[in-house]
Amino acid sequence: MLFSFQECRKLSARVHRTPHDQQRLRRECINMRNDSNQIECEYKKLITDVETRWNSTMFLLKSVHQMKLALVSIKEETYEEIDKTDPKLKQMIPCEQTFEIIEQILPILEKCATLSELLSGDLKPTMHLVITELFVSLRLLRVIFVNFVI
Numbered sequence: 001m002l003f004s005f006q007e008c009r010k011l012s013a014r015v016h017r018t019p020h021d022q023q024r025l026r027r028e029c030i031n032m033r034n035d036s037n038q039i040e041c042e043y044k045k046l047i048t049d050v051e052t053r054w055n056s057t058m059f060l061l062k063s064v065h066q067m068k069l070a071l072v073s074i075k076e077e078t079y080e081e082i083d084k085t086d087p088k089l090k091q092m093i094p095c096e097q098t099f100e101i102i103e104q105i106l107p108i109l110e111k112c113a114t115l116s117e118l119l120s121g122d123l124k125p126t127m128h129l130v131i132t133e134l135f136v137s138l139r140l141l142r143v144i145f146v147n148f149v150i
Contacts (some may be wrong), residue, residue: 005049005057008102009014011071011092012046021089028070041069055116058109061102068099111137 015021022045029043044066047059064071075093094102114135116131 002061005061007092007098008060009096011051011064011094012048012060014089015046018086018089021086024074024089025067025070026114029067032069032073043067045068055109055113058106058113061106061109064094065099065102065106072096072099107140108137111140115140 015025025046026043027093029041033043044063046067047056049060050056071093075090077090111133115130117134118133
């Protein structure tokens with residue numbers, strides 16, 4: 001599990017450091033929309049993870065997941081199709097198994113974010129909402145755990 005986070009962190013850091021990679025990702029989204037009218041492939045900047053903010057990992061994973069179609073398309077290019085795509089970028093793009101792990105963990109992290117927001121509510125009492133969300137989260141975790149173990 002930790003490895004998949006590291007893949008995403010490295011990918012995000014590289015795309016942020018390299019304007020060419022940002023443009024390549026943006027161009028792939030445009031190409032996919034033009035070729036097959038895939039509206040869900042809208043370019044979004046990959047979020048960088050910040051060690052001191054737990055929810056930045058959730059935002060990082062969410063942004064990688066949202067860009068999955070374009071990233072997979074870049075990774076699956078053949079040598080003849082490469083439009084000056086750096087091979088290092090292709091190597092950093094997560095594999096399908098990593099994307100599956102991201103899809104499984106995102107609902108849990110989103111529930112944690114909701115609980116965090118409710119707990120930090122300072123303008124109105126929110127404890128009754130926290131308790132309700134906690135029970136919903138526990139049910140979600142139980143379902144995920146049962147599906148994961150079986």
